[in-house]
Amino acid sequence: MSKETETQLPGHNAEKLVPIYQSFATLAERYDALLCDVWGVLHNGVAAYEGVVDALCQFRQEGGKVLLLSNAPRPGLRIPAHLEGFGVPRDAYDDVLTSGDATRTSIGGGRYGTRFWHLGPDRDRPTFEGLALEQVAEEEADFVLCTGLFDDETETADNYTELLARLKTRDVDLVCANPDIVVDRGEKQVFCGGAIAQAYTRIGGRSHYFGKPHAPIYEMAQEKLLTLCGHAVARERLLAVGDGLLTDIKGANDQGIDALFITGGIAVERCGPDADNPQPDLVSALSREAGVWPMAAMPRLRW
Structure with a gap:
């Protein structure tokens, strides 16, 4: 830093204020x-x-x-x-x-094992497709790949309390492919994978984050x-x-x-x-x- x-x-410096700009043109030449x-x-x-x-x-x-x-x-x-x-x-x-991209690079080498369970919507399958890994059932997995909630329109991390408790009992690693907690979707906010990883960490589980x-x-x-x-x-x-x-x-x-x-x-x-x-x-x-x-x-x- x-x-x-x-x-x-x-x-x-508790008195300092973040400067507010309306035009990026005034900053652009610095970068x-x-x-x-x-x-x-x-x-x-x-x-x-x-x-x-x-x-x-x-x-x-x-x-x-x-x-x-x-x-x-x-x-x-x-x-x-x-x-x-x-x-x-x-x-x-x-x-x-x-x-x-960062998640694929990390899990592709078998860092967390080679058998995983995917927690997230089917639209995120490209994150792991083509890798030398085996997608298995929850109870057979070496690790969980969390790309999001199954239904982010209706669910929150609270819907996964029992699931996370089961994973914690088995001491399974959770790999989070999206550290965001929430994002805007039009006029509403929806929860992301980071919310589940955060909840898992809170109960003592091991969450690994890839992304900002x-x-x-x-x-x-x-x-x-x-x-x-x-x-x-x-x-x-x-x-x-x-x-x-x-x-x-x-x-x-x-x-x-x-x-x-x-x-x-x-x-x-x-x-x-x-x-x-x-x-x-x-x-x-x-x-x-x-x-x-x-x-x-x-x-x-x-x-």
Whole structure:
């Protein structure tokens, strides 16, 4: 973590406020590349946010690289078609890296065993398809691969209390392919795999996370940027953009990378009554509460 960021963290300067920007153009020249979150920054699970495609395209036109860094529990190759459906074209970014990619890399070598039970919807099967692993019943598994809830429209982690107790009795590892707790889907919030992994940890189970804020996905991101840029990108020229304080912003803080907090995502109701004008004191208090510190905040990513 940089000294500048360190002095801004809770306990160092309780009076400091997170600066609020309305235009990304005023910040863009400081950075060569973006690690940009997807859900909550580009779209809300239904449609792209106004202005975000233009902001990314403008940044790229000025020579910047955009690597989408998502906690989607599916391989990054599947994401472009998904984004097209929300109105985010392929020319708005350079490449995609997901927690699904990081998960495949980890479990593919048999680190947690070779027999697994999949906890999550069938749409996440690409996360493990083609690997030298055997999908088995719950009671036969060496580990559980959790990509999400079976039905995130109606369920919460509370629906899995008995299941998690059974897994804990067998001392089974749980591999979480999506560390997010909740995401917005239109006007409602739905729970993600991180909520189940969190509940398992609380009862003493072993949960292993792949994706933001954990280090492996950032190491993979640096490798991607090396290919995209033809050279390593200095950390001070790299900006993480996201709406998750405990994922996007914490991950950036831990890696010594500047972070831009998008307040119009999952934290919108805690940043003030006007979504387009987040209140600096509330944004700052929320950041301190989470134990993180963004270098700036914006309501939405707009040029």
